[in-house]
Amino acid sequence: MLKNVGVVVNKDRDEGYAHTRNLVDALYDKGFTPLVSPEIRPYTGPHAVASENIYEEADFIICVGGDGTFLSAARAAYEYRLPVLGINRGAVGFLAEVETGDIRMAVDKMARGEITVQSRMVLDASVLREGKTVFRDIAINDAVVSRVAFSRILRLRVNMDGRYVDSFPGDGIIVSTPTGSTAYSLSAGGPIVQPEMRLMVLTPICPHTLYSRSLIAAEDKVIHITMDDAGENQAMLTLDGRKGLELKPGDLVEIRAAAQDALFASVSQVNFYDVLRAKIHGY
Structure with a gap:
């Protein structure tokens, strides 16, 4: 009561x-x-x-x-x-x-x-640096890997369950929950998803290519995002538009469905x- x-x-x-x-x-x-x-x-x-x-x-x-x-x-x-x-x-x-x-x-x-x-559904996002977890938190709407102001185009490499998916040149990538599909992901051209569904939406931000589209991943998948630029550019992980961490060359961003x-x-x-x-x- x-x-x-x-x-x-x-x-x-x-x-x-x-x-x-x-x-x-x-x-x-x-x-x-x-x-x-x-x-x-x-x-x-x-x-x-x-x-x-x-x-x-x-x-x-x-x-x-x-x-x-x-x-x-x-x-x-x-x-x-x-x-x-x-x-x-x-x-x-x-x-x-x-x-x-x-x-x-x-x-x-x-x-x-x-x-x-x-x-x-909630996302569990963490950053691994030299094999150690240096950051971990949740995202209710989305986890975003994006370039820092004035840096050049990012080329982000995406793996899912250890398998290579693609590299995305552009301003970054949004990984959203169904709840977050009507937020930043929508403005970046992502699909609208009923909020009670159980999945993750990967949407490139301003992709510098003609074929990049959103990808849908099952909730049991583990997504890895790394920079393909060998330290030439700066990037940041931001959760729900608030909490975040500036990424360093070699960092691995791991995103999965949270336990609760x-x-x-x-x-x-x-x-x-x-x-x-x-x-x-x-x-």
Whole structure:
């Protein structure tokens, strides 16, 4: 049973915390204990409880912001196995499904137990340098190997399960989850994938060739990416557009499906294709 609900907010997306206060009041009215960070506690009304570590104390997370805020919250909630629900204050809103006008409706449904939790595939990305793992983290949307500003075209070599696939000249390669197929991968020409599917999408970024297209890999495959340039260019691994590592010549980037999924909460039973049309076409 849900009791403690962590409220995570992007202050730049909720100026004055009006929507956050509305959410906190709605949670309190329905018998939940709203947990907020100490720095925003003075702005969220009398019913919010300050918590030094929301993710340790909460049973459930609600974030107020855009898809970027949702991704940050979902990454933080991942190790605690907490479901995350998003209140959309961003421009796109593929991940944050609840609009601000529906906050009380969403909390009412939570109180009645009308919540579904969807498991979403996550990537496990690591960098091996001279045989040792120097970096490892997860990606909920995508892992991107790309050139550093002002460097020349990268030529990235891709192997899958130890077998050579191809070399891709261009600005880099995106490896996305189905959830991330509507993010950077989509803007690079990748396919749209239903989010509940279990696969990885490899999409070249600005490929300097006429035939490079996205590749689909099964979730049990292990992808290796290396630079074919013998140290002439600089590259970086970036996860979900946030955390990353500058790569050195000889580094091996290994990407596979993570052992556990991220948990996305829903109160509206939305049709993925309805969201897709609304966000991409505007209707």
